[in-house]
Amino acid sequence: MSPTPFREEASLEQWMDRHHVKRVRSFVTNLDGIGLGKYCNRSKFLNALPQGHNIADVALAADSESTPHLNFWHSFRHNVMGDILLKPDLDTLVTDGLDTDLGHVICEFTNIDGTAINLCPRTKLKQVVKAVNDAGFQVKATCELEFFLFEDSFDEARHKQYQNLQAIESSPLETIYFLRDSYRAAGFMNEVIKRLEWCGIQWEAWNDENGHGQIELNLVPTDPITLADNVMRSKQIIFETASDLGMSATFMAHPQKGFSNGMHIHHSLLSDSKPIFFDATKPANRSDLLLHWIAGLVDTMPAATSYLCPTINSFRRMREFAAPPVTATWGEENKSTGIRLISKSPSTTRIEHRVGAGDLNPYLALAAILAGGLSGFARKSIPPAECTALAWGLPAEVPRLPRSIMEAAGELARSQALKDILGDEDVDYWIKSRRHDWLNFHARGNDPDDSNPSQWEYDRYFNLF
Amino acid sequence: MKSQVMPDQIAIITMKDATPLELVLARVIRDNIKHLHLTLDVQHHQGQVNLIAGTSAFNLTISCLAEKIIIRRGLQKDAKVSLSGSWARSVNPGMPLKIKGRWQHPRFTAFVKQLLIQNQRPWQVAAQEFFECVHDKVDVDLRVKVQPSNETTCFEWGSGNEDITITGNSSSLQRLFDKQSILIEEVVLGRIQCHSSLRTTTLLSELTINRLLGEL
Numbered sequence: 001m002s003p004t005p006f007r008e009e010a011s012l013e014q015w016m017d018r019h020h021v022k023r024v025r026s027f028v029t030n031l032d033g034i035g036l037g038k039y040c041n042r043s044k045f046l047n048a049l050p051q052g053h054n055i056a057d058v059a060l061a062a063d064s065e066s067t068p069h070l071n072f073w074h075s076f077r078h079n080v081m082g083d084i085l086l087k088p089d090l091d092t093l094v095t096d097g098l099d100t101d102l103g104h105v106i107c108e109f110t111n112i113d114g115t116a117i118n119l120c121p122r123t124k125l126k127q128v129v130k131a132v133n134d135a136g137f138q139v140k141a142t143c144e145l146e147f148f149l150f151e152d153s154f155d156e157a158r159h160k161q162y163q164n165l166q167a168i169e170s171s172p173l174e175t176i177y178f179l180r181d182s183y184r185a186a187g188f189m190n191e192v193i194k195r196l197e198w199c200g201i202q203w204e205a206w207n208d209e210n211g212h213g214q215i216e217l218n219l220v221p222t223d224p225i226t227l228a229d230n231v232m233r234s235k236q237i238i239f240e241t242a243s244d245l246g247m248s249a250t251f252m253a254h255p256q257k258g259f260s261n262g263m264h265i266h267h268s269l270l271s272d273s274k275p276i277f278f279d280a281t282k283p284a285n286r287s288d289l290l291l292h293w294i295a296g297l298v299d300t301m302p303a304a305t306s307y308l309c310p311t312i313n314s315f316r317r318m319r320e321f322a323a324p325p326v327t328a329t330w331g332e333e334n335k336s337t338g339i340r341l342i343s344k345s346p347s348t349t350r351i352e353h354r355v356g357a358g359d360l361n362p363y364l365a366l367a368a369i370l371a372g373g374l375s376g377f378a379r380k381s382i383p384p385a386e387c388t389a390l391a392w393g394l395p396a397e398v399p400r401l402p403r404s405i406m407e408a409a410g411e412l413a414r415s416q417a418l419k420d421i422l423g424d425e426d427v428d429y430w431i432k433s434r435r436h437d438w439l440n441f442h443a444r445g446n447d448p449d450d451s452n453p454s455q456w457e458y459d460r461y462f463n464l465f
Numbered sequence: 466m467k468s469q470v471m472p473d474q475i476a477i478i479t480m481k482d483a484t485p486l487e488l489v490l491a492r493v494i495r496d497n498i499k500h501l502h503l504t505l506d507v508q509h510h511q512g513q514v515n516l517i518a519g520t521s522a523f524n525l526t527i528s529c530l531a532e533k534i535i536i537r538r539g540l541q542k543d544a545k546v547s548l549s550g551s552w553a554r555s556v557n558p559g560m561p562l563k564i565k566g567r568w569q570h571p572r573f574t575a576f577v578k579q580l581l582i583q584n585q586r587p588w589q590v591a592a593q594e595f596f597e598c599v600h601d602k603v604d605v606d607l608r609v610k611v612q613p614s615n616e617t618t619c620f621e622w623g624s625g626n627e628d629i630t631i632t633g634n635s636s637s638l639q640r641l642f643d644k645q646s647i648l649i650e651e652v653v654l655g656r657i658q659c660h661s662s663l664r665t666t667t668l669l670s671e672l673t674i675n676r677l678l679g680e681l
Contacts, residue, residue: 070649070663071670079662432671439674 012049012090016042019095021103026053026086028107029121029232031433032064032310033361034464037086037107045088045105051114052087052107060084060109060119063436064460072432075425076117084117085110092229097198104199106229119426121363122228128367128421129224132269132374137276141267141366142204142221143231146358147238147251148261149185149213154248154463162255162458165248167213174210174258181208185215188245192217195237201230210323211259221266224370228362231263235465252461253314253357254453260317261358262324265369268350269293278349284332285343290351294330294339295383296376296417297353297369301328301338303415305355305401306408306434307368312441312448313457314357315404320392325354326400329387336391338401355401359465364430371421379417404448409434496593497580588613588635589620591642595672596622598681603668613638629665633657644676 003011009018024045026037036059044053057077058068068081076084092106109120116123132139150157151166168188170180189206196203202220209216219230235251242249254260269276269289279287297304309315317324330339340352353369375381402408409431412418419427446454585593592611599607606625613619613635631638637656640646649670651657659666675681 070667071647071674073664073667073671077664079664081663435674 006090013046016046016103019103020100021095022101024088024093024103024105025096026088026105026107027232027236028055028059028086028109029228029361029363030060030062031119031121031361031364031430032464033121033232033359033364034064035232035236039102049088049090052085052110054083054112055086055109057082057084060117063433063440064464069433069436071436072429074119074429076111076119082112084112085114087114094199097195104233106232118423119429121361121367122225124422124426125224125228125363125367128370128374131421132370135374135377137269137271138273139224139267139370140221140270141224141227141265142219143227143266143356143362144262144264145217145219145231145234145238145251146209146211146261146263147215147217147235147249148211148255149188149215149242150248152248153246154243157248157462161455162462165213165256168215168247169208169213172212174212176208176210178208182206185213188241188247189215189217191245192234192238192241195241196234199233199237201234201237209259211261212256214259214261221268224267224366228366231362239463248462250462251358251465252453252457253309253311253359253465254316255458255462256453257451259323262317262354263356263358263360263362263365265353265356265365266350267353267366267369275346275349277351278343278346280346285349286341289377290341290343290349291383292377292380293373294341294351294376295381296374296379297339297351297372298328298330298383299381300368300372300375300415300418301355302399302401302408302411303418304368304372304412306405306412306430307364308353308356308360309402309405309408310357310361310364310434311359311457311461312405312437312446313453313461314359315402315408315448316453317357318401318403324357325391327387327391327394327398328401329391330383331387331391334387334391337387338391359461367422368418371418374421375417404438405434406438409438493590494580496585496590500584586616586618586635588639588642589618591639592620593622595642595676598676599669599672602675602681603672605665605668607665611638627662627665629659629661629669631657631659641673644673644679646673647677648673 003013006012006015009015022042024040024042026040026045028036030036036055038053038055040048040053058066058081061069061074061077063069086107087110088105088107090105092104094104096102096104106122108122109117111117118124118127129139149168151168152160157165168185170184171178175181185208193203193206202222204218204220206215206217208214217234219227219234221227222230238249251261251263253262277287277290277293278285279290282288309318318326320326325336325338327338329337330341331337332341332343334340335354338353338355340354342352343349351373356365376383402411412427413431441448441454441456444454444456446456588611596607596609599605600623605627607623608625608628609620609622609631610629611620611622611631614632615634633641633651633656637646637651641648641651641657647670648657648659649666652659652666659669661669672681
């Protein structure tokens with residue numbers, strides 16, 4: 001049997017020969033949005049195809065300390081502890097620019113017989129994207145990546161217990177877009193961008209953001225799966241670049257007083273490659289589809305907050321007038337609402353979902369957002385009135401988005417709309433994993449309402465996100 | 466007044482706002498009913514639950530109220546009160562029951578005591594309730610053995626195809642089954658040993674969390 005051609009080469013082996021790939025690093029994303037994987041010898045990698053190599057099943061059933069989930073259960077798990085597989089998506093195979101013998105490939109968790117594990121975040125997003133495609137639409141999406149950058153190395157930051165770190169900036173103020181602040185980070189970002197481009201990740205812009213040492217990086221819109229892959233790879237690249245340069249960077253949602261890390265997610269729908277949120281024949285150019293989609297997003301926003309703000313720390317940023325939205329609202333060019341609509345022209349009309357925290361899992365966050373829109377479309381829902389005022393400081397009777405990990409989990413538990421699309425068992429497992437974090441946090445005597453993050457949060461989130 | 470026959474696996478018979486003490490006594494009564502092989506009718510009437518023992522020699526009506534238990538001899542709701550006691554007295558074998566003069570028939574007294582006095586160890590009663598909750602909530606078919614390390618009495622429950630053995634001292638077992646600790650944490654801390662499949666340990670741990678958080 002003749003080998004399968006791979007990217008204009010006669011075979012995958014030939015492609016690896018021509019690119020001098022002797023080792024491959026598998027990369028899979030767990031529930032908490034943390035990258036896992038192995039460095040594989042080339043022959044091991046090739047021999048394991050197409051199913052992929054083994055990994056312990058607790059890799060998908062453990063918390064961010066790698067402690068297995070021993071107090072709730074999912075049907076994919078073995079009755080004892082066993083193995084599952086990391087199935088590579090060969091379309092994602094790229095070479096490393098620095099380590100010239102190394103290749104990188106994105107994987108999904110599968111059962112040992114090769115069947116899909118629905119709990120796998122990447123698999124879940126693929127399922128939701130397929131549901132959107134089946135409805136006749138394609139999705140184009142992008143993320144704004146916000147992170148903090150410090151002069152201190154990761155080791156130094158840990159020794160200082162993450163306090164009083166030296167932010168990369170020229171101004172001691174919480175300024176934004178200041179070129180002098182950006183210039184201080186330019187050396188680091190140039191290295192990051194070089195590595196992004198080696199991986200084929202297209203970027204649009206980066207800038208100094210409000211927080212001390214905070215940077216925002218914007219990626220080029222693409223399909224949701226590629227976008228989530230790019231987000232995970234970008235975060236890894238930013239970590240590795242900081243490590244190599246003796247610095248530290250974190251996507252932890254709220255690592256210090258002041259501004260926090262968000263991850264705003266933009267998306268639009270296409271049909272036959274034409275944007276369909278824009279309709280010049282409708283009031284304000286808003287297509288019926290757009291309004292149904294927004295209605296679904298607003299309706300499911302409290303529940304989706306569980307995926308968009310997945311950690312105890314995520315909720316420290318949810319304060320009035322602190323930049324993140326606090327209500328399930330929407331409005332044209334309104335950055336205080338949960339949904340910011342941009343609908344001035346066909347090519348730029350899109351929805352910006354502003355609830356997401358910097359520590360979210362991009363696969364699950366995108367899946368939750370698309371599921372929300374899809375539910376609105378399926379029900380032909382009508383959105384609530386557009387919020388044309390500032391959506392902070394509203395009267396107390398206006399419902400707020402969940403303010404804690406357990407409140408958000410409770411909203412998700414009550415959202416049949418999201419469960420219908422994301423799957424009851426997988427949603428239930430996610431909810432229990434949030435309760436697991438909440439229990440761990442409180443068992444150590446921590447206070448979610450304290451104005452400063454706890455050491456428990458730093459130890460878990462600073463290096464991992 | 467609607468009447469129903471008490472099934473073998475009946476839930477604890479208490480009103481919705483039952484106090485913990487009521488729950489304990491109801492558990493004791495139910496356990497003793499099973500032990501004595503009594504068939505009781507259950508009646509819910511004006512905020513109280515009546516257990517009617519028509520098959521005993523005494524035709525008892527036992528009314529479980531929030532603050533006390535009343536036992537009447539006879540089936541009519543206005544039958545003369547034979548016995549009235551606080552819950553605390555009922556679950557404390559050391560405190561004598563007070564029975565009104567003409568009803569101090571030795572067999573009657575013995576029967577009432579049999580019904581009300583807790584025969585099982587507290588951890589056994591709690592374990593009984595826990596595993597009945599497991600039966601209702603979790604998709605496992607268990608055969609349970611609970612063996613305290615400091616007592617000779619063991620507790621067995623169920624006849625399913627999945628064996629589970631739980632050991633530990635009786636106070637740890639009491640805490641576990643009485644909604645005060647989490648199974649996996651007790652196992653990790655070495656206070657309790659649980660020999661079963663990972664799935665079963667996990668599911669039972671989840672149930673202990675749900676109970677600890679008051680969700681069950």
